[in-house]
Amino acid sequence: MAVLLLILFILSLDNSVSGADPIDIYCPPEFPFYTPNSSFHNNLKLVLGLLSSDNASKAGFYNTSIGEGPDIVYGQSLCRGDITNSTICQQCIDKASQDILNRCNSENAMIWYNLCQVRYSFQNFDVMAYTGKYPKQNGEEKNVSDPIELGEYLTYLMDTLSNLAAFEPSKNMFAAGEIGYPGNRTVYGLVQCIRDIPESQCKTCLSYAFSDLTSCCSYREGGIILDRTCNMRFQFSLFFNASSGYRLIYPTSEGGKWKYWMIVLIICGSILVLAFAIGLATAILRQKKDRDRDEEATERTLLQELSYSKSVAVTQEGDLISSDELLFMTLATIKIATDDFADTNKLGQGGFGAVYKGVLPNGNEIAVKRLSRKSWQGIEELKNEVILIAKLQHKNLVRLLGCALEGEEKLLIYEFMSNKSLDQFIFEKRSKLDWKTYYGIINGIARGILYLHEESRLKIIHRDLKPNNVLLDHELSAKISDFGMARIFSENQNAANTKRVVGTYGYMAPEYAMEGLFSVKSDVFNFGVILLEIISGKRNSGFYITELAPSLLAYGWRLWNEGKELDFVDPMLLERCLGSEIVRCMHIGLLCVQENPEHRPTMSNVVVLLGSESMALPQPRQPALCRVLRVDPLTTTNASVNEITFSDILPR
Known part of the structure; x- marks a missing residue:
């Protein structure tokens, strides 16, 4: 019977290779x-042929290269760790090689199948950074009834499998397993890294992948995260060879009774404590070195990806890399431009670092964000800005000109906004602007958010919209900035959740602050708060000290x-405008801050409502929260807050 099941499994794998997309x-x-037919193209065909050869298929993982100079092609293939039949492995790699050759003519490409993956590039694979992808099929999975419970089981399953794959040499950077789930169901999971990276890099990659997996799919019955270095997947149905998987039991003591395996586990654990203590100091030192090496590798990869892109041209002197899209400067150039980051040139301080004004030799003014030294947050923000925001172009988004990586310095260069940020005008220079x-600023912010949500090639959730992050140019046009906390959504993705809430007190939507759930409606809530602050001239954060209301x-x-709507409006605004127009905007603001995200309008609706005085508005419902009693004191001093601590949240 076991032999028959194995044969059926192998046949099903063969069918999935031959016919599936x-x-x-x-x-x-x-x-x-x-x-076509260039030296690079010919070398590519030779490399793909080697990847699908018998020897490469038997190994299950293969790296090779052909050519020299600009025509060199690096290739890599990997079969899933539970595929022990070299013929099936070869069939998958062969199909993937043909597919990537027919579908793509970029000099850097990768393709993933269920059973294998193939990658080629004009640059070496030695340095890699995590850039996880969300396949479209994630959006096709059904939702579960209890996402929090599923998240707990997934955390235990994927953490166990990740440790096995990364730190158990016999596993060849692969692990699969299953865990019993309430309701007589089973959750199946699989993780895999490419085999020529250090254990620590594998674990780091899988940790990033799990973070993305929980964001996109912890409320679904399945999900996949793909990366150049590692993959992660789970489903409620078996999708791998069961003989290669582990059976895990979620750690719980039902009814307070100790199970035999728990006693054995505790005894064995106690025996290992002494050995663990002896090796602890060595492990800490090793991890520190690995983190430093991973950080340096990430920075080198970003630098490499930028310098190899044809949108960037390197000058012989190395001082400046210029193109139509980006500027790339050395640290020395930026130090001269900012007078060595002089305090007199400091424009502001955010959670990720300070911002300085700079003047280039040609007279052009720039704003330089100096990210925190030796900060993974800084690296992730830099990666977000460079890889994501540089591709977005809209008149209501601040344009990223480029970046610089040198030693411990991580710098982002933006177009300079002469009128700084909106918060100064709302709360300090109120009389400088009329209604x-x-x-016009309100409409500009709305159009910028609409572009991020619906009109750009990517679906982007900003997650930290506030007056500090709305900059004003010389014409007082609004431009949204600071995309370090932004998240990309797939085309069919509408919401995600996270255990690490980032944002700023007073602007976060309630579902995000309390449950880690965020969506386009989270940004709508942010916009509503900004709109009400503009109308009233008062901050939402700290408003309770006025004793007028909790918020x-x-x-x-x-x-x-x-x-009494007009009592809410700043009297200075009423001096030179119609009160009805401001009251309509207040109405729209209240619609945006409703407690239920489904009741809030989309940004496309907001833009339409702002542009039409005759269109009827629905009645708003009660806003979300009244008061947050305690905020981490560190979060109130910075212009940009990264993590918020809520002590007690009172209902309406």
Whole structure:
């Protein structure tokens, strides 16, 4: 019977290779394209042929290269660790090789199938950074009834498998397993890294992948995260060879009774404590070295990806790399431009670092964000900005000109905004702007968010919209900035969750602050708070000290219900405008801060409502929260807050 099941499994694998489409394909337009029948193209065909050869298939993982100079092609293939039949491995790699050759003519590409993956590039694979992908099929999975419970089981399953894959040499960087789930169901999981990376890099990659997996799919019955270095997948149905998997039991003591395996585990654990203590000091030192090496590798990869892109041209002197899209400067150039980061040139301080004004030799003004030294947060923000935001172009988004990586310095260069940030005008220089100017700023912010949500090639959730992150140019046009906390959504993805809430007190939507759930409606909530602050001239954070109401939102809601809307409006705005126009904007702001995300309008609706005075508005519902009693004191001093601590949240 066992032999028959194995034969049926092998046959099913063969069918999935011959007929199925790939899970995903990476064919980036920002990299160079090769010319058909060129030396690069011919070398590529030879490399793909080697990847699908008998020897490569038997090994299950293979690296090779052919050519020299600009025509060199590096290739890599990997079969899933539970595929022990070399014929099936070869069939998958052969199909993947043909597919990537037919579908893509970029000089850097990768394709993933269920059973294998193939990658080629004009540059070596030695240095790698995590860039996880969300395949479209994630959006096709059903939702579960209890996402929190599933998240707990997934955490235990994937953490166990990740440790096995990374630190158990016999596993060849692969592990699969299953865990019993309430309701007589089973969750199946699989993780894999390419085999020529250090154990620590494998574990780091899988940790990043799990973070993305929980964000996109911990409320679904399945999910996949793909990366150049590692993959992670789970489902409620078996999708791998069961003979290669582990059976895990979620650690719990039902009814307070100790099970035999628990006693054995405790005894064995006690025996190992002494050995663990002896090796602890060595392990800590090794991890520190690995983290430093991984950080340096990440920085080198970003630098390498930028320098190989044809949108960047390197000068002989090395001082400046210029193109139509980006500027790339050395640290020396930026030090001269900012007078060695002089305090007199400091524009502000954020959670990720300080921002300085700079003047280039040609007279152009720039803003330089100096990210925190030796900070993984800084590296992740830099990666977000360079890889993501540089591809977005809109008149209401601040343009990223480029970056610089040198030693411990991580620098982002933006176009300079002469009027700085919106918060200064709302709360400090109130009389400098009239309602007509504010109304133009409001529309600009709305159009910028709409572009991120619906009109750009990527679906982006900003997650930290606030007046500090809205900059004003010389014409007082609004430009959204600071995308270090932004998240990319797939085309069919509408929401995600995270255990690490980032954002700023007073602007976060309640579902995000309390449950880690975020979506386009989270940004809508942020916009609503900004709109109400512009109208009233008062901050939502700390509003309770006025004793007028627990929050600015609650105060606006109370006056709205009492028919005293104009009491909410800053009197200076009413001097030179129609009160009805401001009251309509207040109405839109209250619609945006409703407690249930489904009741909030989309940004496309907001833009339409702002542009039409005759269109009827629905009645708003009660805003979300009234008061947050305690905030981590560190979060109130910085202009940009990264993590928020809530002590007690009172209901309405």
